[in-house]
Amino acid sequence: MDIIPPDWKGSEKIGIVIYDHMTALDVIGPHYFLSKLLGADIQFVSHNLDPVQCGNGLAILPTATFETCPRDLDILLVGGGSSGTLAAMRDDRLIAFLADRGSRAKWVTSVCTGSLLLGHAGLLRGYRATSHWIGRPLLKEFGATEVDERVVFDRNRVTGAGVSAGLDFALALVMRLRPLAAAQAAQLFAEYAPNPPLHSGTPDEAPAEVLGIAREMLSDFVSGVQETARQGRK
């Protein structure tokens, strides 16, 4: 007798776009919960099959290229970062891939500043969306409406806030795609009952001095995104 209820199983095709100097956790957090969509097929997609360098020693191997990735995806997911994401915005083939697969995917999704890539691919025009706190005010550059929430569903667009929000995002998506008990089991396996030892996870909670340093460290990213978005509209 199989332990697992039959309706916990499905057959989604999931494509996770990865690129150099991205924030790996943006997609590895979601990958954990999406792996609990039993029966789903998950591909890590990039230009080619060379390792994607995420910095600080971490390299992930793609399993598919922009050419070999299934044409019709159930879930298209892209994560963010800072300098790597800015480079990805300026990567015409990557943006064209997002625009193409995003035009047909059942769910078009992002975590962190990945929403700026969806935006640059024209996929968030007229949609409510979120992003990393540094990226949220930039969403309007792409015709999206900024929402100050951790996970935002608008029709088939699902966007998560910064980095760690990928866990909340992906668990919320599992809840849409499987019976409640399957999502509860996924959360239990992850022991996802977070208890941060500090309370500095949002611009409101962080000390002003810390927020100031963080903003300064990200200022080139912000101006780079604005410039690239404006060039894209010309």
Next chain:
Amino acid sequence: MDIIPPDWKGSEKIGIVIYDHMTALDVIGPHYFLSKLLGADIQFVSHNLDPVQCGNGLAILPTATFETCPRDLDILLVGGGSSGTLAAMRDDRLIAFLADRGSRAKWVTSVCTGSLLLGHAGLLRGYRATSHWIGRPLLKEFGATEVDERVVFDRNRVTGAGVSAGLDFALALVMRLRPLAAAQAAQLFAEYAPNPPLHSGTPDEAPAEVLGIAREMLSDFVSGVQETARQGRK
């Protein structure tokens, strides 16, 4: 003028042990926060430099082998899993590596069932420790005292609970190694203000039926760990 305060920088050597069919998030969550230990060097360590297959399409490239990894580490970290972790317990070279580097590392750490690997390497005898909820009652097999907490510090042993606890674990470690403001900045960059859409992350919170299915899915793992631990004591 450099934006970043000089005392946010250090020079730790960090070794993260990876192995096939482990739960990648156990170490990729921590990797995010440990990357905020500016100046630290992080190595992903395995038998050889072949990709480590974590399942569901995810493969991570090691940067060092058990031979080339620095002999004296500031932080030794190992993550967990289920069948992969059981295989790792039975992998004499991996366990010998943990025992060797763990005998000198400044911090000997784990997330999830990684603590069972530390235990099998003899590194938790007489220590208080935690693990994934399924692994916590197994810690006594290795002479450790089970603590039902998300992150447990006992002298230089630091253990985290299941999977997602790696974020709380690593942020707590950053707090020990850097000024408070640096840890606050790390949390802000991660936008780590979690807000799970469900409340089923612990055995107490999950519905009894869901917990029952999860326990049944992990029953071979539990008996395998017990058997391997007992053989190790012969």
